[in-house]
Structures are given as structure tokens and as C-alpha cells.
Amino acid sequence: MRSTGMGRPTPAGRGRPFAAVAAVAALTALATVCGCTAQPTDGDGGHRSPVHISVTGTTPGTPGASRTPAGSDDKAEPGRASPSVAPAVLWAPGDTGRDVRELQARLRQVAWLFDGPTGTYDDLTEEAVKGFQGKRGLPRTGETDAVTWQRLRAMTHEPGRWELYLMGGQPAAAPDPRCLTGRVLCVSKSSRTLRWMIDGRTVSTMSVRFGSQYTPTREGVFNVYWKSRHHVSTLYDSPMPYAMFFSGGQAVHYSYDFAARGYAGASHGCVNVRDEAAVAALFAQVRNGDKVVVSW
Template sequence: MQGIRIRRGLAAAAVAALAAGCTAQAATGTPDAKPSVRQDESSTPSATPTKTATPKSTPKSTPTPTPSATARHTPAPKPKVLMANGAKGAQVRELQARLRQLAWFDGVPTGTYGAVTTAAVKGFQGKRGLAATGATDTVTWQKLLAMTTKPTAAELTGTLPGNKAGKLDSRCLHGRVLCISKTSRTLSWVNDGKVISTMDVRFGSQYTPTREGTFSVDSKSRNHVSTIYHTAMPFAMFFSGGQAVHYSADFAARGYNGASHGCVNVRDRARISALFDQVKVGDKVVVYW
């Protein structure tokens, strides 16, 4: 009996020991507690990319001003010089004729680029906001081409209407005549066959052509303003309805890069002013090709 009690006691002790062992593993709770820690740590990496996103955006904005700053400081290439002081040839003659159309060159085209031509080019450049070097570069030449027309043979040689043949139009040989040639685009004030003065003129477009023929000055108006176009027509000398010889500020500014509404435009104010004082009502006007 005593042996039986001892064995039962040992069995009970073993059962109690096993129960205590399971309770100890469960009580430590280490395996169950670690997942909660991992969950907290797993949130840390998710926050880390958010912080590293800030420096990534910084390099994108840093190089942006560099190219534009470089472009702003890159000097523009200088235009190529086509003609300058000392040059000679047909292109120089054309240059002089075109400058004469804009009243920058008053002499006869010679084909030699000298001091007079240099001064004319410099004046043209300064008036148009270009570098006033006096040398004709590509920019100056293109600007001049846009404002003028191809010079006629008379313009290239500097001859007056009829002077090449030694005669004016036959209708201009007698009396006091405003002799106006559409071919050479000039007006000559002629007294009994003698040319007193000559000036450049511009005519109407194909839609408002200047009439050709023989007329007479029927009225004069020193400070006239057009009742149709409401534009100034100083020193107007009417010869055919509303058509007149008069000063044109637009012609002085734009040259042959434009046209009148039918009138004969003069761009030299001093010359048209002097002419206005000499011409009388009744004087002949001849417009011809």
C-alpha cells in the first residue's frame, strides 16, 4: 500500500511538473509579444521613404536655372559685313540708289563706297535702331531691301527724266511745267525746257493709280488735310480732281515700301516747300511713263 502511495505521489508530481512547464512557456509570452513589436517597426520603413522623398525633389529644381542663365549670357553672333568703306562694284551702286530712294544719299550713284556712302549708311542705321557702324552688314541690307524697290536704270546712273537722251518729254519743253516721270519716279520743275529742281516722288497703287496725261494746277493749299482719308497733305498742288502733288511724311519714313491714294508724294519737305512757293495756279502738269 505504501508503495502504491509512493507511485501515485510520483505520478502526481510529474503531472504537476508538466503543467508548470506549459504554464511557463505560455507565461513568457515572448513569441506572442514580438509580432506587436514587428508591427510597430513595420511602420517605420513606411515613414522612411516619405522622408527620403524630399531630397529627391531638390535635384530636379536645382539644374533648371543653369541652362537659361547660360543662354542669357551667350552673345548673339555678329551679322556678316557685305560692304564697307573702300568697296567698289555694282552692289555698292545699288546700295547708293536704294539709299537715295529714302533720301539718305543725295549724290549720283558711283559704285564706290566712300565717306559720303558711309555717312548715309550710318544715318540709315541709327534711324532704324541698328548699330550705326557705317558698314553695310546683312541686317542693314535686308532692312534696306524691305523698305525700297529695285532701282531703275535711271536711278542707278543718276540721270534725270530724258537727260540720257538729252531731251525731256516734249510736253515739258515749253512754259512752266511740273514734269513727272513714272519711269524714273522723279518730278522736275521745268521752265522753258530748263530743269530748275528735281525730287523723288511716289505714286498710287494699282487700286488707286495716279492719272497720266496733261493737266494744270487748279488750286493750292499749304496746310491741306484730306477730307476723305483725314491725313495731312502739306504743300498740296491739285491738278486732277482730288489728286495733287504734296509732301508725304509716310513716304519720308517708309520710302517706296508703300503707295499713295493717287497723289504724287514728295518726301523732301524742304524741296516741296520751295517748289510750292514757285508754282502758280495755271502752271502745266505732265504725268507720263
């Protein structure tokens, strides 16, 4: 034992009680001022933080960009519950692209849409979405939100390539090497497209369809040998406007049936075009003797 010089002896090495209390009080005050006090935990050692719940959709392949409501804020006010967040809007009127095609193809599968797919979220698509939503007790917004998309996906299958491009609009395949010189109608069966090319440059591209397995469109290199603006088939008694003949009775021409039914039908061997304005412009430019290349 040693004397402190102030009365009662204190065990060696114990320090001064009053000084220790004062030091602890000072440190506590400093920690409070600095915001370093311990926070309540959620039971696993982590700090609690406001929870923000949102519903988002997922799609196979490449989904469209999700949208969040304007003015949304993911910070909860202290002492108040976080507001509920509406499902994110994936696609809405005016949107375009491959994902809109998939939406339209799936709506066709459940008989809510009968036109397209076009790849453009038009008024017909909006009405189809409203009908689908109303049938299932969802808000009839006409916009495809995450909940609507998930319900539609659960009822349908992944559309195949030709379901997505039933009415045309698919990307054109790379041109056949035989198309790279001169004036050429370059027809690709694999992508179902026709390129009008001059000296290797693509002037225009359009969707086309071909003959069935019983009346196939011939492949090879040909030349346009006759043009007939108001032609009518003598064999099938069917109109063939803007006909450009290249192999026997086979021609590139406009098809009313293709315009109405898309790839649900087939030609009798001709190369059908569904865009009348496009084939009219093509007919005005093509000359007798221009090359025609039909390849797979």
C-alpha cells in the same frame, strides 16, 4: 699629226688647251661682272621672283574703286618673307555712289540696316558694317573690305532697281517733249521723279511716288488749279502739306509716310514728295495755271 713647235704633237684642229681654259675663265668673270649669270628657276623654265599676295574684291556691275593701305610696298626684301597684306578697303565712311547703295541694300536684306539706301556711307552704315563683321568674327573696322564684301554677297541677292532707290535719289528720266515749253511740273512714273522746268530748263528735281493699282495716278496733261499749304484730305483724313491740285482730288504734295517708308508704301493717287524742303521751295514758285505733265 703636226708639231706645235713646243714639244708634244697636238691633233690638228684641237686648239691650245691652256688658251681655251684662260678664255673660259675670262668670259665667266665678265658674265659675273655684267650680272648675266644664270638665275635659279622655279622648275618650269621661268625665273623666280618675289610673290606678293593681296586680297581684292569683285562686284557685279560697276564696283567701287579698290584701295590699298597707305605705304604698302609690293617688293620683298632679299632673304625675308613677304609681309601679309590686309584685304583691300572697297568703301569707307564718307564715300558716295551707286556701289554704296548696293552695300546698303544688301545690309538691309540681312537686317543690319533699316534706313536708306541713301548712296552715302554715313554713321548708320558704318555701325551696320561693324555689326555684320563682329557677328562673323571679322575685325570690326566699320570699313567694307574685300573679305566683308564677299561674305555679305554670299548671304544676299543682287538688289533690284527699286531696292537701290527705296528712299529715292534715282536718276531722272529724260523729260517728256510736252515739258519743254512754259512752266511745267514734269512727272515721270518710269524714273519716279518730278522735274520743275521753265522753258525747257530743269530748275529742280525730286523723288516722288504714286498711287497703287487700285488708286492710280492719272496720266496726261493738266494744270494746277488750286494750292493749299496746310491741306488735310477730307476723304482719308490725312495731311497733305504743300498741296498743288491738278486733277480732281489728285495733287502734288509732301508725304510724311513717303519720308518714313519710301517706296514700301503708295499714295491714294497723288504725287507724293519725300523731301519737305524741296517741295516747300517748289510750292513757293508754282502758280495756279502752271502745266502738269504726268507720263510713264
